[in-house]
Amino acid sequence: MAGSLRIKVDDPSDAWIKAMKGKYKPIAKAATMAMRQVANNIKVEGRANIISAGFSRAWANSFRSDAYPSGGKVSADAAAMVRHKIDYADIFETGGVIHGDPTLWLPLPSTPKRIGRKRITPSLYISQIGPLFPIRRPGKPPLLAARMGVSARAKKSGSFGKVTNAKLRKGASGSGPRVAVPLFVGIRQVDIKQKFHLRAITKANAAKLAAYYYQHFIDE
Structure with missing residues (x-):
């Protein structure tokens, strides 16, 4: 010793x-x-x-x-x-599976990334801009959509341009021509690799x- x-x-x-x-x-x-x-x-x-x-x-x-x-x-x-x-x-860093409760709502690529400085989520959208409504698709993940304000010409042509918070606020106000745009897709879980x-x-x-x-x- x-x-x-x-x-x-x-x-x-x-x-x-x-x-x-x-x-x-x-x-x-x-x-x-x-x-x-x-x-x-x-x-x-x-x-x-x-x-x-x-x-x-x-x-x-x-x-x-x-x-x-x-x-x-x-x-x-x-x-x-x-x-x-x-x-x-x-x-x-670790990888893993994130489960929904019961659904994870992920923003679509065309959805604005943020509202102000905060990352966009359904609850933030509802509190800051306006209502969302579901779109059920048999055999496919459900969607959450909103009304977006567009010009009469854009609505007639079907070319609505980029989805922006300003257009969504206009759509939520209920005035002028509007179209439905999907913003979030719902999934049960997401498997994240390292x-x-x-x-x-x-x-x-x-x-x-x-x-x-x-x-x-x-x-x-």
Whole structure:
């Protein structure tokens, strides 16, 4: 059984305390610089991974990796926090099945993506714009549709152009020519495959921490 070495200093002198403080600063600086380097690598590589999976720049920028302490402070206990600001983003890291309750209503490609700054959902649409009504299709997933305002010429020609919130608000007002446009499709469940590899990126960079620490300590 291996022994242990313990050192106890009673009433240390000022010189001893100063010597220990002098040793702490380069250690703290190396630890902090190494952690910042790892955190930055994770952020850069993670965002590139999200973009390569076909997600938007906004999705990529919502992936954060921050080192602490921040600013000009240093600490031997430096740490990093890795997170994604979009609360349901983890499903794209792990994959999985999302079940409806009983139905999941997904916006169609032609549906506006947002109302204001919020992602469009049936409940948000109803509260912000107007009513929705179901379209039942035997043997096919049901739809939720709304009335959209169009010009008399567009209604006659059948060419309605892009679906916009402005046109939908006009349709919800009940004035002028209107047409029905499907906005959401209802499904029982959706099977999401793994899209991100953020955990693997984090683990690979964490393994480099000791090398980065040594490099910064020697450079100091």
